[in-house]
Amino acid sequence: MMRCSILVSILxxxxxxxxxxxxxxxxxxxxxxxxxxxxxxxxxxxxDKISERERERERVISVRQQTIKGKGVKLK
Incomplete structure (x- = not known):
C-alpha cells in the first residue's frame, strides 16, 4: 500500500x-x-512526452491593412 501511494505522489x-x-x-x-x-x-x-517534446505554433490574432493613399485603416 505504501508503494502505491508513493507512485501516485510522483505522478x-x-x-x-x-x-x-x-x-x-x-x-x-x-x-x-x-x-x-x-x-x-x-x-x-x-x-514530458518524448514524441511531443517541443511543439510550437503560430496563430494570427488579427490582421490590419492600411493603404498608402491615406484613406485610413481597413480591418480585414
Missing amino acids: QLEPSVVENAIQFGKEVIQKGGEEIEHIYENVRVLT
Missing part, C-alpha cells in the same frame, strides 16, 4: 505540460501599394 508532481511560453509580435509586409501588418502570437508547449 502528481510530474504534469504533462512542463512550460507554456507566450510571445507576441508584429510583422509588417509591403505588398503592391499596401502595407499589411500582422499581429501574431507564438505559443510554445513543452511536454
Whole structure:
C-alpha cells in the first residue's frame, strides 16, 4: 500500500505540460501599394512526452491593412 501511494505522489508532481511560453509580435509586409501588418502570437508547449517534446505554433490574432493613399485603416 505504501508503494502505491508513493507512485501516485510522483505522478502528481510530474504534469504533462512542463512550460507554456507566450510571445507576441508584429510583422509588417509591403505588398503592391499596401502595407499589411500582422499581429501574431507564438505559443510554445513543452511536454514530458518524448514524441511531443517541443511543439510550437503560430496563430494570427488579427490582421490590419492600411493603404498608402491615406484613406485610413481597413480591418480585414
